[in-house]
Amino acid sequence: MSTILNLPNQQDAQLPKLSYLNDGYGLKSWLLTGDHKRIAMLYLVSITFFFFIGASFAGVIRLELLTPQPDLVASDTYNKLFTMHGIVMIFLFLVPSVPATIGNFVLPIMVGAKDLAFPKINLLSWYLYVFAGIFILYALVSGGVDTGWTFTTPLSTHYLNTHVITAAVGVFIAGFSSIFTGLNFIVTVHRMRCPGMTWFRLPLFIWAHYATSILMVLGTPVLAITLVLVALERTVGIGVFDPTKGGDPLLFQHLFWFYSHPAVYIMILPGMAVISEVISTFSRKRVFGYTAVAFSSVAIAVFGFFVWAHHMFIMGVSNYSALVFSLLTMLVAVPSAIKIFNWSATLYKGSITFETPMLYAFGFMGLFTIGGLTGVFLGSMGMDIHLTETYFIVAHFHFVMVGGMLMAYLSGIHFWWPKMTGRMYPESMSKMSAVITFVGFILTFFPQFIVGYLGMPRRYHAYPPEFQVLNVLSTAGATVLGIGYLLPLLYMTWSLRYGKIAGSNPWQATGLEWQIQSPPLTENFIETPIMDHEAYDYEWLANKHEHEVTTVG
Amino acid sequence: MDSQAIATGHEESPEAHEHPPYLRHHFVTVEQQAETASFGMWLFLLTEIMFFGGLFMAYLLYRNWYYDAFVASSNTLGIGLGTTNTAVLILSSFTMAMGVYSAETRNRKGLLTSLSLTIMLGLVFLGIKTIEYHDKYTEHHIPGANFSVEDFVHPTDKRDVPLAPDMAQHAQLFFFLYFAMTGMHALHMIIGISILFILLVQAWHGAYTNGHTSTIDNFGLYWHFVDIVWIFLFPLLYLISRHPLK
Numbered sequence: 001m002s003t004i005l006n007l008p009n010q011q012d013a014q015l016p017k018l019s020y021l022n023d024g025y026g027l028k029s030w031l032l033t034g035d036h037k038r039i040a041m042l043y044l045v046s047i048t049f050f051f052f053i054g055a056s057f058a059g060v061i062r063l064e065l066l067t068p069q070p071d072l073v074a075s076d077t078y079n080k081l082f083t084m085h086g087i088v089m090i091f092l093f094l095v096p097s098v099p100a101t102i103g104n105f106v107l108p109i110m111v112g113a114k115d116l117a118f119p120k121i122n123l124l125s126w127y128l129y130v131f132a133g134i135f136i137l138y139a140l141v142s143g144g145v146d147t148g149w150t151f152t153t154p155l156s157t158h159y160l161n162t163h164v165i166t167a168a169v170g171v172f173i174a175g176f177s178s179i180f181t182g183l184n185f186i187v188t189v190h191r192m193r194c195p196g197m198t199w200f201r202l203p204l205f206i207w208a209h210y211a212t213s214i215l216m217v218l219g220t221p222v223l224a225i226t227l228v229l230v231a232l233e234r235t236v237g238i239g240v241f242d243p244t245k246g247g248d249p250l251l252f253q254h255l256f257w258f259y260s261h262p263a264v265y266i267m268i269l270p271g272m273a274v275i276s277e278v279i280s281t282f283s284r285k286r287v288f289g290y291t292a293v294a295f296s297s298v299a300i301a302v303f304g305f306f307v308w309a310h311h312m313f314i315m316g317v318s319n320y321s322a323l324v325f326s327l328l329t330m331l332v333a334v335p336s337a338i339k340i341f342n343w344s345a346t347l348y349k350g351s352i353t354f355e356t357p358m359l360y361a362f363g364f365m366g367l368f369t370i371g372g373l374t375g376v377f378l379g380s381m382g383m384d385i386h387l388t389e390t391y392f393i394v395a396h397f398h399f400v401m402v403g404g405m406l407m408a409y410l411s412g413i414h415f416w417w418p419k420m421t422g423r424m425y426p427e428s429m430s431k432m433s434a435v436i437t438f439v440g441f442i443l444t445f446f447p448q449f450i451v452g453y454l455g456m457p458r459r460y461h462a463y464p465p466e467f468q469v470l471n472v473l474s475t476a477g478a479t480v481l482g483i484g485y486l487l488p489l490l491y492m493t494w495s496l497r498y499g500k501i502a503g504s505n506p507w508q509a510t511g512l513e514w515q516i517q518s519p520p521l522t523e524n525f526i527e528t529p530i531m532d533h534e535a536y537d538y539e540w541l542a543n544k545h546e547h548e549v550t551t552v553g
Numbered sequence: 554m555d556s557q558a559i560a561t562g563h564e565e566s567p568e569a570h571e572h573p574p575y576l577r578h579h580f581v582t583v584e585q586q587a588e589t590a591s592f593g594m595w596l597f598l599l600t601e602i603m604f605f606g607g608l609f610m611a612y613l614l615y616r617n618w619y620y621d622a623f624v625a626s627s628n629t630l631g632i633g634l635g636t637t638n639t640a641v642l643i644l645s646s647f648t649m650a651m652g653v654y655s656a657e658t659r660n661r662k663g664l665l666t667s668l669s670l671t672i673m674l675g676l677v678f679l680g681i682k683t684i685e686y687h688d689k690y691t692e693h694h695i696p697g698a699n700f701s702v703e704d705f706v707h708p709t710d711k712r713d714v715p716l717a718p719d720m721a722q723h724a725q726l727f728f729f730l731y732f733a734m735t736g737m738h739a740l741h742m743i744i745g746i747s748i749l750f751i752l753l754v755q756a757w758h759g760a761y762t763n764g765h766t767s768t769i770d771n772f773g774l775y776w777h778f779v780d781i782v783w784i785f786l787f788p789l790l791y792l793i794s795r796h797p798l799k
Binding site for chain 1: 599605615618696723
């Protein structure tokens with residue numbers, strides 16, 4: 001049952017005198033900080049920067065595909081564009097997006113801790129991220145990489161004379177940044193919970209981030225060693241992936257996808273974390289089937305490690321292993337469906353309001369479902385052999401990554417913005433941008449399903465004229481989508497100074513982070529909290545308000 | 554709001570005052586801090602296992618495919634030097650364990666001795682490894698740079714079976730993996746020895762024998778991990794099928 005709670009009157013809300021934002025000024029107090037909230041803000045700024053770099057590549061790609069002829073950029077340049085788009089978006093945006101910004105900010109508060117377990121390692125992970133970004137930017141300005149983000153051998157090791165090693169070093173370093181984030185989260189969840197915070201009282205945000213962290217910690221080192229081998233193959237010619245010396249390029253595929261498939265879940269699970277919080281808050285109901293949703297995150301993490309070879313059905317793996325991997329791939333749909341069904345059941349008879357985070361969350365649920373279901377198509381071998389390396393694949397993973405994760409990221413940023421900055425974003429403007437994003441997204445990527453099904457291959461910058469209509473639709477959609485992403489950048493920046501003051505709990509949400517002032521103090525809590533109720537207990541919140549003496553000022 | 558289940562441990566011993574200087578601000582007790590650090594270290598070692606796992610995977614795969622070449626190449630490694638190094642490394646793990654024990658018993662002199670011995674043994678290991686690498690250079694067994702299949706097509710040792718020239722080429726793959734795996738292990742040794750130097754200087758100034766042992770504990774875990782990697786590398790590279798059945 002949902003509990004009716006009135007949103008607080010924000011007229012008399014005031015910014016707290018002391019908060020993490022004014023605890024020390026100047027560049028040094030930010031660049032040498034150990035505070036998880038400040039590090040989250042550093043991440044937020046740098047991630048936004050790289051997101052728009054990656055997005056500008058996508059813009060040029062779509063512009064080139066407006067016409068069937070190769071007219072805007074040369075084919076080499078086009079190869080570099082989609083490669084850099086992939087590398088920047090995956091390693092510098094999607095992987096760290098929610099965990100390093102929102103996760104970093106709210107995870108310690110949600111478990112009732114003063115900080116993450118290892119603040120210095122947390123700061124180190126941001127510096128590693130920046131170094132990774134510098135390497136990748138250097139690869140970009142010094143001529144680019146054109147291997148595709150997958151660094152496929154022997155293409156990357158023998159045939160291309162571009163800055164493969166520079167980019168690989170960047171990705172290697174970004175990997176360690178994400179390992180350290182994951183390690184910090186796992187240790188924090190195990191060792192830093194406040195009294196009374198049992199595992200099954202943790203918000204589902206934490207469960208999903210815990211599962212993500214396991215994937216980061218176990219998967220990323222394998223990517224690291226794989227990239228070391230690629231670099232050695234390129235420089236010394238060691239032969240481990242070189243068939244002429246007895247090596248096997250397929251081994252590269254196995255090692256690469258052993259990380260990069262779980263990486264897909266690294267990218268989507270934190271999105272699911274956000275959605276659980278948002279759906280519950282704006283329908284004023286405990287998430288339906290809490291335990292099922294919690295364990296479905298863990299199940300996705302576990303299954304996620306055993307499906308990597310579905311990227312290799314056409315690369316000469318044996319039929320038997322393809323069969324097993326196909327079956328396992330379909331099994332991942334089960335925990336994903338558990339989440340979607342439980343969120344829908346949460347909405348049932350909830351008292352739903354349509355604030356911006358909720359609009360984005362609805363967008364996530366619809367788009368992720370389409371993306372996930374087409375994933376099942378691609379997991380079945382017959383379909384995969386027909387559709388792989390076409391725009392169908394491109395549309396599929398953009399539905400999951402952009403329609404899913406980016407929607408969830410924006411949902412989360414809007415949801416926790418009042419907590420992070422103490423100020424509200426402009427509501428009507430942001431609702432409009434949520435709708436624009438959704439429409440733009442559908443227009444961009446839905447035609448790609450069709451054009452891919454009809455046989456347009458990915459990664460080419462020219463195509464037969466009969467595909468033009470669908471490509472024009474897609475490019476038009478990308479323009480709308482671009483506006484949808486620029487708007488939040490503008491009004492969020494505006495709101496930093498002119499936004500309405502939020503007060504501690506503008507959404508009447510139940511998480512521990514909403515029971516403290518916004519923006520929070522440096523050590524989050526004045527005294528260590530004691531968790532004496534279940535997660536998402538709106539009755540508890542209502543009672544708390546009845547017995548609370550309001551003090552202002 | 555002061556009842557904290559985890560905060561009870563240190564109230565019993567009066568000399569462990571509320572906030573010893575090494576207790577970081579975001580922990581409630583020293584025990585919590587120590588457990589956190591140790592848990593983090595174990596997780597880091599897990600990532601290291603996955604990191605080395607990629608190389609082990611490649612080695613096992615190619616060993617299976619090019620069995621003859623790998624056995625022939627394995628036979629050319631110096632087993633005497635390898636065994637000595639194994640002994641040196643196990644001994645260094647012992648001295649490291651003594652270091653942890655000394656830190657716990659607040660024995661500054663014992664800690665300094667153990668850490669110095671560990672550094673020395675680590676350097677001995679690297680020295681012997683250098684000799685082995687140099688041998689590979691003189692035998693023309695450096696893959697890529699100066700590799701010669703001569704030894705595998707016309708073995709000088711009577712025990713060895715001559716290989717067909719194309720199979721002999723695959724010996725190069727063995728030597729590449731040999732250098733990659735032992736090199737990666739040596740890199741971890743070098744990092745370990747560098748950290749040991751820092752710990753030694755800090756211990757000289759009285760750190761780690763004042764009750765704050767968790768840094769030494771966790772470094773010990775790292776050192777033993779690097780040791781265990783070698784315990785797996787040694788049989789894989791030097792020992793298995795050393796004398797093939799004729």
